[in-house]
Amino acid sequence: xxxxxxxxxxxxxxxxxxxxxxxxxxxxxxxxxxxxxxxxxxxxxxxxxxxxxxxxxxxxxxxxxxxxxxxxxxxxxxxxxxxxxxxxxxxxxxxxxxxxxxxxxxxxxxxxxxxxxxxxxxxxxxxxxxxxxxxxxxxxxxxxxxxxxxx
Amino acid sequence: xxxxxxxxxxxxxxxxxxxxxxxxxxxxxxxxxxxxxxxxxxxxxxxxxxxxxxxxxxxxxxxxxxxxxxxxxxxxxxxxxx
Numbered sequence: 001x002x003x004x005x006x007x008x009x010x011x012x013x014x015x016x017x018x019x020x021x022x023x024x025x026x027x028x029x030x031x032x033x034x035x036x037x038x039x040x041x042x043x044x045x046x047x048x049x050x051x052x053x054x055x056x057x058x059x060x061x062x063x064x065x066x067x068x069x070x071x072x073x074x075x076x077x078x079x080x081x082x083x084x085x086x087x088x089x090x091x092x093x094x095x096x097x098x099x100x101x102x103x104x105x106x107x108x109x110x111x112x113x114x115x116x117x118x119x120x121x122x123x124x125x126x127x128x129x130x131x132x133x134x135x136x137x138x139x140x141x142x143x144x145x146x147x148x149x150x151x
Numbered sequence: 152x153x154x155x156x157x158x159x160x161x162x163x164x165x166x167x168x169x170x171x172x173x174x175x176x177x178x179x180x181x182x183x184x185x186x187x188x189x190x191x192x193x194x195x196x197x198x199x200x201x202x203x204x205x206x207x208x209x210x211x212x213x214x215x216x217x218x219x220x221x222x223x224x225x226x227x228x229x230x231x232x233x
Binding site: 081120122 | 202206209211227228231232233
């Protein structure tokens with residue numbers, strides 16, 4: 001498991017290749033990359049600032065990753081999340097999962113993203129024509145996370 | 152002594168990123184602490200929001216979570232990372 005919270009940009013292609021190169025027993029690599037869009041909620045977005053809770057951020061991502069490793073037979077799991085100033089088109093988040101077969105990697109990747117979006121302490125503030133604006137949480141993200149809750 | 156931190160929109164609304172509170176023995180839960188802060192009035196009403204999230208010692212929790220001397224508490228709006 002690898003968790004990185006960083007200001008610097010990253011190259012998603014390099015990260016995907018590294019996940020496979022690390023272990024030829026890997027039969028499946030699934031990755032999710034989230035990007036800054038130039039449009040959100042009907043407004044043009046000129047970039048954003050990502051605030052976080054230093055200390056808790058890393059702990060919460062590690063906790064989510066650990067739960068994924070306990071629920072699916074993964075060979076590796078990597079999470080990268082950026083903080084600070086981001087421009088449209090830049091990658092924000094990377095989740096990469098590897099396993100022997102595809103199902104575990106697919107499900108674990110979706111699980112980590114759904115939990116990250118609802119449990120990791122990050123907050124986006126977008127630059128719009130009307131000024132900087134905090135992004136509000138969405139019910140659809142809560143619903144997506146709930147599908148993984150155990151009975 | 153309890154350390155309280157505020158993040159994102161709450162930090163901006165309060166003009167404060169955190170504070171130390173003493174004389175907190177009467178506060179049994181995080182909700183007691185929140186009510187104590189709401190009683191300050193004015194901008195503190197932001198903590199009355201229904202979708203407020205909170206953490207105790209850097210772990211997400213509910214407002215019913217017990218509060219203990221020396222705890223580090225955080226209040227923040229719904230998270231929006233990813």
